[in-house]
Amino acid sequence: MAVAQQPQEQQTQSKIPTKRIILWLGVISLLVFCLAPALWQLLTSFKTNDAIATIPTIYFPNLSELTFNHYITLGWNFLRYVFNSALVSVISTVICLGVGAPAAYTLARLNIPGKQIILSCVLVVSLFPYVLLFLGLLELVKYFGLGNNYISLIIPYTAINLPLTILVLRSFFLQLPKDLEDSAKIDGYRTVPMLLQIVLPLTLPALVTTGMLAFIFAWNEFIFALTFITKDEMLTIPVKVAQIGGASVYEIPYGPIAAATVLGTIPLILLVLFFQRRIVQGITAGAVKG
Amino acid sequence: MEDGGDGEDGGEQTTTNKQQPANKNQQPTNQQPKMQKDAIRQREQRTGWILITPALLVLALVFAYPIVRAFVLSLFTQNLGTELEPVFSGFTNYVRLFGDGRFWQTFGQTAIFTISSILLELVIGMVFALVLNETFRGRGLARTASLIPWALPTAVMGLAWAWIFNDQYGVVNDLLSRVGFIEDPITWLGDPVRAMIALIFADVWKTTPFIAILLLAGLQSIPQDLYEAHKIDGANPVQSFWSITLPLLTPQMLIALLFRFAQAFGIFDLIQVMTGGGPAGRTEMISNYIYATVRRYLDFGYGAALVVVTFLILIAAVAITAFLLSKTRINVTGER
Numbered sequence: 001m002a003v004a005q006q007p008q009e010q011q012t013q014s015k016i017p018t019k020r021i022i023l024w025l026g027v028i029s030l031l032v033f034c035l036a037p038a039l040w041q042l043l044t045s046f047k048t049n050d051a052i053a054t055i056p057t058i059y060f061p062n063l064s065e066l067t068f069n070h071y072i073t074l075g076w077n078f079l080r081y082v083f084n085s086a087l088v089s090v091i092s093t094v095i096c097l098g099v100g101a102p103a104a105y106t107l108a109r110l111n112i113p114g115k116q117i118i119l120s121c122v123l124v125v126s127l128f129p130y131v132l133l134f135l136g137l138l139e140l141v142k143y144f145g146l147g148n149n150y151i152s153l154i155i156p157y158t159a160i161n162l163p164l165t166i167l168v169l170r171s172f173f174l175q176l177p178k179d180l181e182d183s184a185k186i187d188g189y190r191t192v193p194m195l196l197q198i199v200l201p202l203t204l205p206a207l208v209t210t211g212m213l214a215f216i217f218a219w220n221e222f223i224f225a226l227t228f229i230t231k232d233e234m235l236t237i238p239v240k241v242a243q244i245g246g247a248s249v250y251e252i253p254y255g256p257i258a259a260a261t262v263l264g265t266i267p268l269i270l271l272v273l274f275f276q277r278r279i280v281q282g283i284t285a286g287a288v289k290g
Numbered sequence: 291m292e293d294g295g296d297g298e299d300g301g302e303q304t305t306t307n308k309q310q311p312a313n314k315n316q317q318p319t320n321q322q323p324k325m326q327k328d329a330i331r332q333r334e335q336r337t338g339w340i341l342i343t344p345a346l347l348v349l350a351l352v353f354a355y356p357i358v359r360a361f362v363l364s365l366f367t368q369n370l371g372t373e374l375e376p377v378f379s380g381f382t383n384y385v386r387l388f389g390d391g392r393f394w395q396t397f398g399q400t401a402i403f404t405i406s407s408i409l410l411e412l413v414i415g416m417v418f419a420l421v422l423n424e425t426f427r428g429r430g431l432a433r434t435a436s437l438i439p440w441a442l443p444t445a446v447m448g449l450a451w452a453w454i455f456n457d458q459y460g461v462v463n464d465l466l467s468r469v470g471f472i473e474d475p476i477t478w479l480g481d482p483v484r485a486m487i488a489l490i491f492a493d494v495w496k497t498t499p500f501i502a503i504l505l506l507a508g509l510q511s512i513p514q515d516l517y518e519a520h521k522i523d524g525a526n527p528v529q530s531f532w533s534i535t536l537p538l539l540t541p542q543m544l545i546a547l548l549f550r551f552a553q554a555f556g557i558f559d560l561i562q563v564m565t566g567g568g569p570a571g572r573t574e575m576i577s578n579y580i581y582a583t584v585r586r587y588l589d590f591g592y593g594a595a596l597v598v599v600t601f602l603i604l605i606a607a608v609a610i611t612a613f614l615l616s617k618t619r620i621n622v623t624g625e626r
Contacts, residue, residue, distance in 0.1 A: 023421065023424050023426060024426070026417060026418075026420070026421035027421055027426060027428075027432055030418055030421055030422075030432060030435070030436060031432060031435055033414075033495065033498075034435050034436050034438055034439050034495075034499070035435055035438065037439075037447070037450055037451070037454060037495060038438060038439075038442065038447075038450075040450070040454060040461055041450045041453070044453065052459065053459060055458070055459065055464075056464055056467075056468070057459065057461055057464040099344045099345045099348060100345055102341035102342065102344070102345070103341060103342040103344070103345035103346070105341060106337075106338040106339075106341045106342040107342070110334050110335070110337060110338035110341070111331065111334060111335065111338065112335050112338040112339060112342070113335075118342070118346070121349075122349070124605075124608060125349060125353045127548070127549065127552035127604065127608060128353060128357075128552070128556075128601075128604070129552065129553070129555065129556020129557075129558070129577060129600075129604075130556065130558070131556055131558050131576075131577035131580050131581060131597075131600075132356065132357065132360070132556070132580075132597050132600060132601055132604075133352060133353065133356040133357075134356075134581070134584075135356060135359075135360060135363075135580070135584050135590065135593055135594060135597055136355055136356020136357070136358075136359040136360060137352065137356055138584070139359065140351075140355070155348065155351070155352065156352050158348055158352075159348045159349055159351070159352030159353060160352070162345055162348060162349055163349075166345065190337075191334070191337045191341075192337065192341075195341075216441055219443065220442075220443035220444065220445070222443070222444065222445040222558065222559035222562070223558050223559065223577075223581070226562075227585070237443065237446065238443045238444075238445035238446055238559070239445070241443075241445065241446045241449060242445045242446070242448070242449065242559075242562070242563045245449040245452070245563065254453055254459070257449050257453070258450070258453070260446075261446050261447070261449060261450055264443065264446050265442050265443065265446060268441045268442060268443070269438065269441070269442075271441065272434060272437045272438055272441045273434060276430070276433060276434040276437055279437060279441075280433070280437070280503050280506075283500065283503050283504065284503060284504060284507040
């Protein structure tokens with residue numbers, strides 16, 4: 001085989017190898033850039049305290065320099081915060097889809113006055129940094145006595161994910177063949193039953209896509225979680241991990257922090273691994289077609 | 291928009307005629323379609339409002355109320371001096387803001403952070419998009435890997451970055467000294483300029499995937515023929531990049547820049563976790579200043595004024611980009 005291919009290779013050698021080499025250099029730097037910081041944290045989480053504090057830095061530790069102790073230090077208690085984050089993220093994602101899908105359908109198909117205005121408001125709102133909102137929300141939370149109540153996170157998380165959900169689902173509804181809905185109407189379907197029984201089942205892939213993005217954003221949110229929840233056993237992952245990091249000024253527990261980083265991000269890494277395509281679809285549909 | 295609406299009404303007519311017997315107010319035949327069209331339209335509108343109202347309520351509560359409230363509260367003084375009771379004080383807060391050195395300092399730092407990180411992200415994101423657009427073995431894996439920084443929580447990775455840039459044990463110093471760039475370990479987060487560089491690096495790491503994905507979608511929509519034709523004309527890949535890829539990607543680049551501008555301008559968690567705004571406030575951003583004003587100094591009125599000013603700056607930026615975007619859309623279609 002090698003012999004047969006040789007003439008061909010020689011012909012193209014002058015052009016293709018340089019291009020291929022540049023491409024592979026690009027691929028390798030992309031992988032290093034994206035993965036190295038996360039992998040470094042993973043490695044740190046398994047190194048013994050001595051190995052962590054060794055200079056020059058150890059990149060390939062021996063077995064004796066590895067340990068599970070940092071995970072044991074965190075203990076089962078830490079899973080509590082993973083659970084908190086999961087709870088808040090899942091509930092807010094479900095509500096967001098439930099509220100967002102009908103709104104997206106209206107904006108895609110039904111004629112209501114001021115539709116364009118609503119649509120552009122939704123777009124602009126998706127650009128607001130959360131810090132602009134937390135002052136007003138803090139007042140509301142105090143007024144209704146919702147501090148240390150997950151409602152104070154679930155409602156804002158629903159809201160911050162709504163613009164993206166509405167834009168992505170709307171672009172999906174617009175792509176559905178109109179005939180389908182017309183013939184459903186001729187068959188005597190009213191709008192709402194038609195939406196539930198015919199349109200939504202077809203929308204399932206788009207719902208999964210947007211749900212995934214909403215879940216990730218809710219999981220990662222920091223400023224509201226930092227402000228509205230103060231009880232330790234109710235904290236979400238980002239706040240809890242940041243708290244471990246800021247716990248003591250003099251002796252920062254790098255090992256346990258690294259272990260907490262790993263545990264707190266595993267759910268997200270799994271999502272990315274399994275749903276890479278959908279997430280990419282969601283990001284592009286939300287930003288480009290909106 | 292209008293076309294869609296008309297088509298829809300045309301479709302409804304068949305439906306209405308079938309339902310005719312059920313309709314009680316019988317109209318003269320030639321008026322009938324119009325009347326029923328109106329009835330259908332009304333019903334459709336009602337359904338539309340019912341479907342959209344919950345979403346609008348949530349958005350109004352979480353987005354509109356806080357902004358409106360900030361405008362109102364910014365005209366009051368409400369801090370420890372007034373025992374946290376709001377006292378009307380007109381534009382005092384804005385006058386104070388104008389002479390507030392810390393505000394202008396954080397504003398400048400936010401601008402530096404925002405501009406450097408989005409420009410770097412645009413360049414690196416473009417390189418990534420070009421790489422991911424080529425065919426090679428393991429492309430799916432590379433795309434998955436490139437999403438990971440985007441998906442991880444900033445607050446959590448902020449700690450990882452603080453560890454990476456640690457002056458004693460940090461891997462950055464170790465690598466730099468191995469390569470021979472530095473003799474002794476240097477302080478990263480303890481030095482104003484280097485702390486800013488570290489923050490920008492961490493932010494670029496986190497958000498480049500977002501830009502790369504948007505640009506990749508744009509790349510995939512450029513017809514391959516354009517490149518082939520250009521190649522026949524004797525152009526090399528670099529020339530086609532400048533004369534085909536870049537102009538046709540302008541809308542995507544503007545959209546990505548707009549999103550990223552808003553996000554970077556409001557950056558909070560990374561700074562809070564990685565440097566805490568230090569050293570000596572030299573990496574503090576507007577968001578962190580607003581947060582400290584409200585939470586630490588309990589100065590609600592002044593915090594509201596800060597919110598209003600930041601909001602107005604953002605709206606101005608959005609308006610400018612939207613204007614540029616509408617212009618490029620016309621240009622693009624005009625060229626074709």
